[in-house]
Amino acid sequence: MNVLRRSFLKLSAGAGALTAATAAGLVTSGQAWAATWNKSAFESKAVADTLKSLGASNLIDSKDIVITAPDIAENGAVVPIAVTSKIPNTQSISILAEKNPFPLAASFDITSGGEGYVSTRVKMGQTSNVRAIVKADGKFYTAVKEIKITVGGCG
Amino acid sequence: MAEPMKIRATLQGDVADVRILMLHPMETGTRKDSKGELVPAHFISSVIVTHNGKTVLDAQWSQAISRNPFLGLRVKGAKAGDRISVTWTDNKGDKRTDEVAVAAGS
Numbered sequence: 079m080n081v082l083r084r085s086f087l088k089l090s091a092g093a094g095a096l097t098a099a100t101a102a103g104l105v106t107s108g109q110a111w112a113a114t115w116n117k118s119a120f121e122s123k124a125v126a127d128t129l130k131s132l133g134a135s136n137l138i139d140s141k142d143i144v145i146t147a148p149d150i151a152e153n154g155a156v157v158p159i160a161v162t163s164k165i166p167n168t169q170s171i172s173i174l175a176e177k178n179p180f181p182l183a184a185s186f187d188i189t190s191g192g193e194g195y196v197s198t199r200v201k202m203g204q205t206s207n208v209r210a211i212v213k214a215d216g217k218f219y220t221a222v223k224e225i226k227i228t229v230g231g232c233g
Numbered sequence: 234m235a236e237p238m239k240i241r242a243t244l245q246g247d248v249a250d251v252r253i254l255m256l257h258p259m260e261t262g263t264r265k266d267s268k269g270e271l272v273p274a275h276f277i278s279s280v281i282v283t284h285n286g287k288t289v290l291d292a293q294w295s296q297a298i299s300r301n302p303f304l305g306l307r308v309k310g311a312k313a314g315d316r317i318s319v320t321w322t323d324n325k326g327d328k329r330t331d332e333v334a335v336a337a338g339s
Contacts, residue, residue, distance in 0.1 A: 115278050115279060115293055116293060120293070120295045155299060155300070156299045156300075157299070158303075160305065175297060178297055179263065180295055180296070180297065182295055182297075183294070183295055183297035183298060184292060184293065184294045184295065184297070184298060185292070185293045185294075186290055186291070186292045186293075187290070187291040187292070187293075188289070188290055189287075189288050189289055189290070189291065190287065190289070191284055191287065191289045191308055191309050191310055191311075192282075192289035192290050192306060192307070192308060192309070193248060193306070193307035193308070193309050195305075195306060195307045196290070196292075196304070196305065196306055197303070197304070197305030197306070198298060198299075198302065198303055198304050198305070199298070199299040199302065199303050200297050200298055200299060201261070201296075201297050201298070201299055202297075231299075
C-alpha cells in the first residue's frame with residue numbers, strides 16, 4: 079500500500095513538471111509571435127500610418143504589379159484577391175484595403191524559390207481601393223485597383 | 234481543435250502551384266453575437282510555407298482575411314515528390330502543420 083502511494087506521488091510530481099514545461103513553452107511561442115507580427119502596421123487605422131509602419135516610403139507606381147480581383151464583389155466577406163509581381167527580386171507583397179477599419183490585410187514575405195505571386199481572400203467593409211505594395215531590392219512599388227462592394231463584410 | 238488543412242500542390246513545368254485551404258473562424262473582434270456581446274478576435278496571424286524544409290513564404294495576416302482562409306502561391310524549381318509543408322499560428326497560440334507531396338502536373 080505504501081509503495082503504491084509512493085509511486086503515485088512520484089507520478090503526480092512528474093505530471094506537475096510536465097505542465098510547467100508546457101506552460102513555459104507556450105510563453106516562448108507567444109513571445110516569438112509578437113516579435114514577427116508587425117503589430118503597429120496591422121493596428122494602424124490610416125493608410126499613411128500603415129505605410130510608415132511597413133517602412134514603405136517613396137512609393138513608385140508600377141505596371142509590373144497586377145492585382146487580379148473582381149471589379150464588383152457582391153459579398154464583402156469573401157473578396158478573392160491575387161497579386162502578381164513581375165519585378166525581379168520581389169521580397170514582400172502587402173495587401174491593403176484602404177477603407178477597412180485596419181487597412182493592412184496581409185503581408186507576405188517571399189524568400190528563395192517563391193514566385194512573386196500570392197492569392198487569398200479578404201474581407202472588405204465597403205467599396206474601396208485595394209493597394210498592393212511590393213518590396214524589391216529595398217525599393218517599394220505599388221499598384222491600386224478599386225473594388226466595389228455590394229454587401230460589406232466587416233460586421 | 235484545429236482542423237486539418239486541405240493542401241494541393243501540382244507541378245506546372247518547374248513551378249509548383251500550391252493551394253491551401255485552412256479551416257478557421259477568423260473572428261475580427263468587431264462582430265457581435267446574438268446577445269449583443271462582442272466576439273473576441275480570433276484569427277490566423279502567421280502562415281509559413283516551406284519547400285523541402287526551406288521557407289518560401291512567410292505571411293503575416295490581420296483579421297481582414299476571410300473565414301476559412303485560402304492561400305495560393307507558386308514555388309519555383311519544384312519537382313514531383315517534393316515536400317510542401319504549411320504551418321499556421323493564430324493569435325491565441327493555436328497551431329497546425331500539414332504536409333503534402335508535389336503531384337506531377339497533367
